[in-house]
Amino acid sequence: MKVGELSSVWRESNHRYRLVAHKCGNCSTVYFPPRDICLKCHRESIGKMKEFELSGKGEIESFTVVHDVPPAFVRQRPYFLALIKLDEGPTVTAQIVDCEASELEIGKRVRAVFRRIREDGKSGVIEYGYKFVLQ
Amino acid sequence: MTEVHIIGAGETKFGELWDRSLRELAVEAGLRAIEDAGIYSRDIGILYGSNTLAGSLNWQNDIGSLLADFSGIASAGIPAIRVESSTSSGASAIREAYLAIRSGEYDVAMVGGVEKMTDIYGSEILDVVSTTLDREWESFFGGTAAAMAAITARKYMHDFNVEKEALAAFSVNDHANASKNPNAHYRSKITLETAMKSTKVAEPLNIMDCSPVSDGGAALILASDKFAKSVGKEGVVIKSSAISQDYLALHSRDSLYTINSTVRAGRTAFEKAGIKKSDISFMELHNSYSIYGLLEIEDLGFAEKGKASDFVMDDISLTSPLPINPSGGLKAKGNPMGATGVGQAVEAYLQMKGKAKERQIKEPKYGLIHSISGTGSTSVVHIIGGE
Numbered sequence A: 001m002k003v004g005e006l007s008s009v010w011r012e013s014n015h016r017y018r019l020v021a022h023k024c025g026n027c028s029t030v031y032f033p034p035r036d037i038c039l040k041c042h043r044e045s046i047g048k049m050k051e052f053e054l055s056g057k058g059e060i061e062s063f064t065v066v067h068d069v070p071p072a073f074v075r076q077r078p079y080f081l082a083l084i085k086l087d088e089g090p091t092v093t094a095q096i097v098d099c100e101a102s103e104l105e106i107g108k109r110v111r112a113v114f115r116r117i118r119e120d121g122k123s124g125v126i127e128y129g130y131k132f133v134l135q
Numbered sequence B: 001m002t003e004v005h006i007i008g009a010g011e012t013k014f015g016e017l018w019d020r021s022l023r024e025l026a027v028e029a030g031l032r033a034i035e036d037a038g039i040y041s042r043d044i045g046i047l048y049g050s051n052t053l054a055g056s057l058n059w060q061n062d063i064g065s066l067l068a069d070f071s072g073i074a075s076a077g078i079p080a081i082r083v084e085s086s087t088s089s090g091a092s093a094i095r096e097a098y099l100a101i102r103s104g105e106y107d108v109a110m111v112g113g114v115e116k117m118t119d120i121y122g123s124e125i126l127d128v129v130s131t132t133l134d135r136e137w138e139s140f141f142g143g144t145a146a147a148m149a150a151i152t153a154r155k156y157m158h159d160f161n162v163e164k165e166a167l168a169a170f171s172v173n174d175h176a177n178a179s180k181n182p183n184a185h186y187r188s189k190i191t192l193e194t195a196m197k198s199t200k201v202a203e204p205l206n207i208m209d210c211s212p213v214s215d216g217g218a219a220l221i222l223a224s225d226k227f228a229k230s231v232g233k234e235g236v237v238i239k240s241s242a243i244s245q246d247y248l249a250l251h252s253r254d255s256l257y258t259i260n261s262t263v264r265a266g267r268t269a270f271e272k273a274g275i276k277k278s279d280i281s282f283m284e285l286h287n288s289y290s291i292y293g294l295l296e297i298e299d300l301g302f303a304e305k306g307k308a309s310d311f312v313m314d315d316i317s318l319t320s321p322l323p324i325n326p327s328g329g330l331k332a333k334g335n336p337m338g339a340t341g342v343g344q345a346v347e348a349y350l351q352m353k354g355k356a357k358e359r360q361i362k363e364p365k366y367g368l369i370h371s372i373s374g375t376g377s378t379s380v381v382h383i384i385g386g387e
């Protein structure tokens, strides 16, 4: 399933649900999380940052197995958190799912999927966004 | 321009202090510093209160006013401001006080750091501490302070072939020094073996790689040349103060294991002090997680990138050429966030004055104090000592 398919259902954050980056109209650098100003062009980029959909593909830059988890993640313990270097350039912090800890390795290829991220026990609110799976 | 002198210092015990409140800890530390300086509260020109999380932990903001009020200086109209820069709040508050005196606006400034962390139960503390990260793009997805440090640690160990023992050794040294510090959170010594086998927090980090959740308060009195002279007080000079910035989120940085804000703040601090690395007699480093201790040794220029493990495994004890964390560091003296940076300076002051008792370093010339925010967004470096 492509990350973008469910995006219309969730109004809250286009970027979080569809991995939509910002691309500088001046120098073409891609930013995710999106930025309203280019770190290279500064004021020359004002008004020139355009939405840019990422492929969701990348590789594991580093990762950890988290055992001591915040309340909203208790049902996922232990979970795997990683920094993913995306093919378009930016690095993103996200969970890796549907695998064993022993399968994780720096440099392995991953792709984005759309999943439940966290559950707030008090309000009962469930929040969604991207996670990654091994390719 | 006037020099800035630390003329008094005080702190509470750090630890899980169930029976002490936020304001009690702040006032106790403050009064000790005032007493140590031998001044009257009316001498204070301005107060900088340092705190990281009281708004979330204790439902209390305006820590500056709280401190001023319960230290008994509010009615005198002495201004009080809270300084918050995440986990480096204490160091930033010292820097603001330094600038206030340096500018000539005030002759005496007080810095009071405090954090009361044990009022929150269980894993909820993780949620609150995670607010020091990028909420939308790190902690939302399950990022915790320990998890981010662990991601850095794994990449560092992978790229430089560093064994986990080097990280554990940093904590072992902290505990050895803290065993000689009556104000430390943990006064027990640990071995490399127990550190390596301790409970997993975020792999590869164990609980013995992580600073604890501590309560505590710490305070300093800073003064101008003129004031120090008028009261005949021989303090310790703040030789230089430097601060620098990097991206908030780890994933935005150029490197996972070079803390650029520390590189820049360190460089500036040495330039301004006009001294060499070899002039430093001891360092108080911000090891909220053991990995950061190693990175900071490198980023401050005391080891090449990837080589701090040799430095740490060699000798960083109180009798080594460059003792690290004589206080017991964040791991063992404790990490009451808003008080931590001020507490580091209290230790450095005691060392320079020859008042550190059992953990006294022999004839220190200069001490370096270092703090980072979160995973390294802000770094603050102070060098104290000399003339």
Ligand SMILES: [Zn+2]
Pocket (backbone or CB within 6 Å): A024, A025, A026, A027, A028, A029, A038, A039, A040, A041, A042, A045
């Ligand atoms: Zn640009």
